[in-house]
Amino acid sequence: MPKLGMEEKRKADVIDAALTCISAYGIDGMTLERVAEFANCSKGVIAYYFKNKENLTIEAFKAFLAYYGKKIEYEIDRSMTSGEMLDVVLKHILPPYCDDQEKKIHVSELDGVECMYIPYEDQAKLFVQFFSKTALDPKLQEIASESYQRDFQGIAKIIDSGNKKGAIAPVDPQSTAYGILAMAVGLSFFRAANIPLPFGGDNRKICEDYVKRLCGEESIRRTEEN
Template sequence: MPKVGMEPMRRAELINATLTCISMYGMDGMTLDKVADYAGCSKGVVVYYFKNKDNLTIEAYKAFLDYYGRKIESEIKPTMTAGEMLDVTLHNILTPYKDDREKQINVSPLDGIEKMYIPCEDQGRLFVQFFSKAALDRNLQEVASTSYLANLNGIAKIFDYGSRTGELAVEDSPSAAYGLLAMVIGLSFFRVANIPPMNGQDNRYICEDYVKGFTTSREDK
């Protein structure tokens, strides 16, 4: 029986270990034994908290998707313009590439959101692994649907705010949000497949140009 008060910390360690193992070995290669080894505990501890691999995978997927929402919410401030809010959103859901392989996966907010981190290459590998599995797994589909519907709602609210302040010219905020999120998901796949734009730039500029298309000029105001 785990020590009283240790459950949140232990669950967080196991989720981080699971995501690390999925990134390293793939969804099929991730096992409870490997997660236990990486977390420095027995397989029995993993089973105690998550019962089986399916439950562990679902909780790891939730934590992976929640990571982005937590980071965005922590960085968006009420004093920001709609453009600044969208910049924060894009910076987190389509992170500029950097060589940060020395850092470890941490999706737990227990030690503060500022310490939460997923290295760039791990983000891409996890994204593809979870989406590939979700194509045939109804439970993972529900996790993705819940998360992305919340994301769409949040992005649409930013477009609405920009429209009200006159910073953005948006006729249909939900559709604008849908287009942006769909673009991010597609560009994420292209990154993992190592398909750069013809000009060789980081493909996130495509999303930035999409947002700029809604920006009103001073003459329009």
């Protein structure tokens, strides 16, 4: 039995360990024994909280998807222009390359959203692992659908606000938000599959340029300068 008062911290550690294990070995190679080793706990602790590998995989997938929304929500404030808000969205759903291999996966809010982090290469590996399974697993499909519904509704609100203020070209917020999210997801697959642009460079520029055209005169910061 885990120590009283340590439940949330212990569960968060196990989720971080599960994601780390999936990034290293894949979902098929993720075992409760390996997760216990990464989490520095016993297999019994993991079974106590998550029962089995399937439940742990589901909760890890939820945490992985929720990470992006939490980081975006944390960084956006009402003083921003709609273009700046969309820039924050793109920075997280299609991040620019960075060499951050020394950092570790941490998706718990317990230490503050600012401390949450998934290294660049781990994001790509987790993305491929989870979505390859999602294509065949109805439970994971439901989780992905609910998460992306929330995401594109959030983007749609930004676009709708920009429309009303005249900062964004008149478009349907729902379909445009859906398209932006679909573009980012597709470009993420191309990144993970190492399919380069014909003219070189980071493929996120395709999505970034689309958003800049959408915003017209409104300037969007380039995340590479942050």
